[in-house]
Amino acid sequence: MSQTANHKKLVTQLLIGTVAMFGFGFALVPLYDVFCDITGINGKVDLTPGKYLATTASQREIKIQFIAVNNETMPWAFKPTQGSMQIKLGKTYQSSYLAKNLTDKYMVAQAVPSVSPFEAAEYLQKVDCFCFNRQPLEAGEQREMGLTFNVLAGMPAHIKTITLSYTLFDITAASSAALANNQ
Amino acid sequence: MSTTTEQITETSKADTEHHHGPAKGMSRWFFTTNHKDIGTMYLWFSLAMFMTGGCMALMVRAELFQPGLQFIEPDFFNQMTTMHGLIMVFGAVMPAFVGLANWMIPMMIGAPDMALPRLNNWSFWILPFAFSIMLMTLFMDGGGPNFGWTFYAPLSTTFAPPSVTYFIFAVHMMGISSIMGAINVIVTILNMRAPGMIMMKLPLFVWTWLITAFLLILVMPILAGLVTMMLMDIHFSTSFFSAAGGGDPVLFQHIFWFFGHPEVYIMILPAFGIVSEIIPTFARKKLFGYSSMVYATSSIAFLSFIVWAHHMFTVGIPLMGELFFMFATMLIAVPTGVKVFNWVATMFRGSMTFETPMLFSIAFVVLFSIGGFSGLMLAIAPADFQYHDTYFVVAHFHYVLVPGSVFSIMAGVYYWLPKWTGNYYDERMGKIHFWLSFVGINITFFPMHFVGLAGMPRRVPDYALQFADFNAISSVGAFLFGFSQLLFIYNVVSCIRKRNQASNRVWEGSHGLEWTLTSPPPYHSFTTPPKVD
Numbered sequence A: 001m002s003q004t005a006n007h008k009k010l011v012t013q014l015l016i017g018t019v020a021m022f023g024f025g026f027a028l029v030p031l032y033d034v035f036c037d038i039t040g041i042n043g044k045v046d047l048t049p050g051k052y053l054a055t056t057a058s059q060r061e062i063k064i065q066f067i068a069v070n071n072e073t074m075p076w077a078f079k080p081t082q083g084s085m086q087i088k089l090g091k092t093y094q095s096s097y098l099a100k101n102l103t104d105k106y107m108v109a110q111a112v113p114s115v116s117p118f119e120a121a122e123y124l125q126k127v128d129c130f131c132f133n134r135q136p137l138e139a140g141e142q143r144e145m146g147l148t149f150n151v152l153a154g155m156p157a158h159i160k161t162i163t164l165s166y167t168l169f170d171i172t173a174a175s176s177a178a179l180a181n182n183q
Numbered sequence B: 001m002s003t004t005t006e007q008i009t010e011t012s013k014a015d016t017e018h019h020h021g022p023a024k025g026m027s028r029w030f031f032t033t034n035h036k037d038i039g040t041m042y043l044w045f046s047l048a049m050f051m052t053g054g055c056m057a058l059m060v061r062a063e064l065f066q067p068g069l070q071f072i073e074p075d076f077f078n079q080m081t082t083m084h085g086l087i088m089v090f091g092a093v094m095p096a097f098v099g100l101a102n103w104m105i106p107m108m109i110g111a112p113d114m115a116l117p118r119l120n121n122w123s124f125w126i127l128p129f130a131f132s133i134m135l136m137t138l139f140m141d142g143g144g145p146n147f148g149w150t151f152y153a154p155l156s157t158t159f160a161p162p163s164v165t166y167f168i169f170a171v172h173m174m175g176i177s178s179i180m181g182a183i184n185v186i187v188t189i190l191n192m193r194a195p196g197m198i199m200m201k202l203p204l205f206v207w208t209w210l211i212t213a214f215l216l217i218l219v220m221p222i223l224a225g226l227v228t229m230m231l232m233d234i235h236f237s238t239s240f241f242s243a244a245g246g247g248d249p250v251l252f253q254h255i256f257w258f259f260g261h262p263e264v265y266i267m268i269l270p271a272f273g274i275v276s277e278i279i280p281t282f283a284r285k286k287l288f289g290y291s292s293m294v295y296a297t298s299s300i301a302f303l304s305f306i307v308w309a310h311h312m313f314t315v316g317i318p319l320m321g322e323l324f325f326m327f328a329t330m331l332i333a334v335p336t337g338v339k340v341f342n343w344v345a346t347m348f349r350g351s352m353t354f355e356t357p358m359l360f361s362i363a364f365v366v367l368f369s370i371g372g373f374s375g376l377m378l379a380i381a382p383a384d385f386q387y388h389d390t391y392f393v394v395a396h397f398h399y400v401l402v403p404g405s406v407f408s409i410m411a412g413v414y415y416w417l418p419k420w421t422g423n424y425y426d427e428r429m430g431k432i433h434f435w436l437s438f439v440g441i442n443i444t445f446f447p448m449h450f451v452g453l454a455g456m457p458r459r460v461p462d463y464a465l466q467f468a469d470f471n472a473i474s475s476v477g478a479f480l481f482g483f484s485q486l487l488f489i490y491n492v493v494s495c496i497r498k499r500n501q502a503s504n505r506v507w508e509g510s511h512g513l514e515w516t517l518t519s520p521p522p523y524h525s526f527t528t529p530p531k532v533d
Helices: A002-039 A174-181 B004-014 B026-031 B037-063 B072-111 B117-139 B165-190 B204-235 B249-268 B269-283 B290-303 B308-315 B321-330 B335-348 B356-379 B381-387 B391-421 B427-453 B465-497
Strands: A063-071 A077-080 A084-088 A093-102 A107-116 A125-128 A135-137 A140-151 A160-172
Touching: A002 B165, A002 B204, A002 B249, A063 A077, A063 A093, A084 A093, A093 A135, A093 B072, A107 A125, A107 A174, A125 B381, A135 A140, B037 B072, B037 B117, B037 B391, B037 B465, B072 B117, B072 B165, B072 B204, B072 B269, B072 B391, B117 B165, B165 B204, B204 B249, B204 B269, B204 B290, B249 B290, B249 B308, B269 B290, B269 B335, B269 B356, B269 B391, B290 B335, B308 B321, B308 B381, B321 B335, B321 B356, B321 B381, B356 B381, B356 B391, B356 B427, B381 B427, B391 B427, B391 B465, B427 B465
Parallel strands: A063 A160
Antiparallel strands: A063 A084, A077 A093, A093 A140, A107 A135, A107 A160, A125 A140
16 A cells, blocks of 8 residues: 555654664764864863974963862872962973872772863863873872973963863772773 | 444444454553554553652652751652652653644544554553653662752762663653654654645644654654763763763763753643644634744744753853853744734634633643743843752743643643543533642742742752741642642543533534544544545
């Protein structure tokens, strides 16, 4: 019957639409990243260690503030060695953060950076950062974790202060699972 | 049953292939592919869920009657608010509309049944299982979902009770059910119309349901994808919503509301359709501006896809984003205003009578508009920082959902009940039910505007002393509204039982194909297509 054929055609089209929308739901994840990337909103920082860029030095001086945040339930002591620095644009500087595992267990942490204002994120270059790696600490162990960075000279003039904030996450469970898989 | 006459006339020719009456006993309900049986089951299921979700709401209101903790633990309170929301949205309102669609769409377009009867049976029977799984979580270790009906990550992933996996599968099942229902509605409307029933002659209930069905197909898969991502985050170490692994919790909110905003229109567009059927009947005039109603509904459906972030003004989206979503949201008021104008213009100078369905419909127009206006207030981004997550939001969405969606469903039930059962319901009891409900919901939800503006946050089991009086009033109203629904059950049951033969047209001003059938209609609605002028 032609009616059955009509039904089949329409149902197929609608099912394709359903599956496509299910896929679109997942496609929103990268689309969202791309959108944030293009528009520069959300202050996301590129986590891949960038190549060292030759930068032109400038006489402009700005302040950079360091903030340490423990994610909820993260029991480590975590703080910057210096709260802020006066820096010149285009020059490379070093600083560090202190972390101490206060528990009696081996733990692994991951620091996730965030820059504000978000417009400054693309000018802040991390040459080396403890956030590039997982940070394992034995019970009671303490470590000074290094950070090498510079701020590109092209940064908009109205930015006088940059805040670099790190949030420390407990990833012990996830990384021990990954280790178990590797062995 | 009513089908005997038809059975007699049909036996001679179709005896060997089909039997034209319902099967006997329980198997009628398990194996039925009949649109009326399935519609009936959807409506009873929805009523059961409405009562279940209502009991949860009353537990919440009992706890909030006074400041301090009286009856239930805060964690259980959170489970009650969460489950109340989930059950009312997915278990009460949506299945009720699908039930009405099942009953009315074939009768309104001159078709014998829905296009895909087996799929129809399946899409209903998934629901009781989905909701059993969902309700079961309340008795598990760690309790049921307690993260709000919007289940924002990481509250619903990292910090969720272990039962969250059951919640995820229940949502998957509801989604499958809704998508199958929507496919069935679209195929029925596009392929099964009687000759001459062109699109622009479709009754508005059918039109609004067609648009709703497309919305369902577009957004229910997004919800399914979202809960699948949650499932993977919880069990397979992905990091869609976890910042530690490079994900983003705000992404959850974007995806949720990309589903969620069309979802709120899924819950109101069929209501527009029902009211657009009822008001012309009792105003004894043609609906004012039929085609503008169709275009307004389509515009609302389109706009619903580009306003989602107005639910998340406070998460820190850039100024341009706030402005875009603010103005796009306000734009929705235009087609909605067209609809309200058309309903009022239909009533203007009509010879109106005020039977129960009409009372519910007029209350719908007035109270839904109030909900719409508070929605406009919430759309103002700078003001929203003050209103966000307060009882003002609770007042707003209950005004659009209770006297909006729920009243329209009740109006529809009273309107078509004589057609379905063949008996008139008791008009006086219907009116008592209406007035108690009307007074009850206003006492419940109107004071919430005030406590919300004064800063009372939502989803709290305890609150500051200055909110005590208004909360006590709200709780009294909630119990009045809740218990007056027992009258609704009484009215429906007595209408089914008491013989008070309804005429085929039922109402003096009724119009449309469904009223050309007998009351109650034959088991298969139109075995030969009717002529449509």
